Amino acid sequence: MSDSYSGEVCAVARALIGAVVRHGETAGVIVETEAYHESEPACHAHIGRTPRTLTLFGPPGRAYVYRSYGVHAMLNAVAEPDGIAAAVLIRALQPCDGIELMRARRGRERLEELCSGPGKLTQALGIGLVHNGVDLDAGPVTISLPGGPPPDIVVSRRIGITKAVDLPWRFSVRGSRFVSRGGARVAASVSRSAR
DNA sequence: CATGGGATTGACT
């Protein structure tokens, strides 16, 4: 057990469902996450320590923010002890505060289009690469854990990756209309296979 | 220093 991965980051990814991400006057409840760990090739840190992955190897509770496809910023929470690289990708939020500001930043009106994807939510909350490494307890970007009963969580495969595609490391709120595009696809394929 | 590859999104067929 000590020589193989224990699965801690998946527990964190699950625990973060229902948590609140806040930046300034904007905030939302996490409805979708994915886990990444240095032991599997889809994780940026799989290649080892580089300037880019340094945050991933640092202490837990910090933000790892990177640019995807030259266009979008992605928000992660570092999730394993100092020296072990792992993070939880925040993939979708249910908007709760600062909705008008989110609409202005996104150029969209419908609530479902504000934070239903990892690139969308960073745009809606005004999160960028400058927030890489910030302490998520101290801010300016914060994540506060949920207080209520645990929501009904669906486990599925991660989206948009080309390696380790079979790991069931994606977590989302069952039936939420605020999950990302891939969530709808999974729901469709599930109902199709259930026929 | 040049090159290639993305943890995506939005518009279009």
Added chain:
DNA sequence: GTCAATCCCATGC
């Protein structure tokens, strides 16, 4: 369902 936009970073000469 398909496809381009666009930039940071890792790698190789």
